[in-house]
Amino acid sequence: DQQVKQNSPSLSVQEGRISILNCDYTNSMFDYFLWYKKYPAEGPTFLISISSIKDKNEDGRFTVFLNKSAKHLSLHIVPSQPGDSAVYFCAASAFTYKYIFGTGTRLKVLA
Amino acid sequence: GAGVSQSPSNKVTEKGKDVELRCDPISGHTALYWYRQRLGQGLEFLIYFQGNSAPDKSGLPSDRFSAERTGESVSTLTIQRTQQEDSAVYLCASSLRRTLSGKNYITGELFFGEGSRLTVL
Numbered sequence: 291d292q293q294v295k296q297n298s299p300s301l302s303v304q305e306g307r308i309s310i311l312n313c314d315y316t317n318s319m320f321d322y323f324l325w326y327k328k329y330p331a332e333g334p335t336f337l338i339s340i341s342s343i344k345d346k347n348e349d350g351r352f353t354v355f356l357n358k359s360a361k362h363l364s365l366h367i368v369p370s371q372p373g374d375s376a377v378y379f380c381a382a383s384a385f386t387y388k389y390i391f392g393t394g395t396r397l398k399v400l401a
Numbered sequence: 402g403a404g405v406s407q408s409p410s411n412k413v414t415e416k417g418k419d420v421e422l423r424c425d426p427i428s429g430h431t432a433l434y435w436y437r438q439r440l441g442q443g444l445e446f447l448i449y450f451q452g453n454s455a456p457d458k459s460g461l462p463s464d465r466f467s468a469e470r471t472g473e474s475v476s477t478l479t480i481q482r483t484q485q486e487d488s489a490v491y492l493c494a495s496s497l498r499r500t501l502s503g504k505n506y507i508t509g510e511l512f513f514g515e516g517s518r519l520t521v522l
């Protein structure tokens with residue numbers, strides 16, 4: 291049972307435009323959500339997080355939106371840059387140690 | 402060190418051999434995790450340590466897999482009698498334990514190492 295789903299395996303965006311990566315979850319107990327970025331042959335690196343008491347968190351070009359009623363979160367990158375090309379994972383936790391990761395979305399930003 | 406360190410970075414072994422993968426977490430991080438990423442798939446939870454104890458081993462695929470942690474520091478993941486389906490990148494991560502302070506969460510994001518790529522021939 292995949293509790294965290296990223297239904298788009300890949301996404302291509304022109305440089306300077308907005309990238310929107312989506313993530314759906316099924317467990318209503320999840321209260322903490324994170325986005326990670328992964329380059330080839332490297333470990334994932336933390337990007338941004340949001341707790342369930344918020345519906346938006348912003349950090350520079352990155353904004354995460356949480357819609358608890360829809361069990362949906364999204365990551366917006368504005369403006370997109372070629373260096374943003376990577377695989378993006380969302381992860382969720384139910385105030386425990388266990389982080390459940392999605393399968394990832396490969397973002398390609400075209401110059 | 403400054404980050405999570407894993408060794409070896411690459412390991413090629415023959416089916417049936419045992420392998421050991423090592424993880425050095427960030428100093429002071431009490432929580433340590435092992436994840437696995439098979440080709441084209443997401444991160445699969447294997448095991449979690451809090452201190453030297455492993456309260457959750459539910460992700461270990463079979464009894465050929467085991468892990469230990471000593472000194473609330475280094476962890477070793479051991480795979481016995483390796484099979485071809487064990488081929489994957491094994492990722493270690495560490496974090497501070499998440500706590501709640503008023504309405505603010507102290508972030509407990511995971512810090513990952515670069516992984517150990519295991520290939521079983």
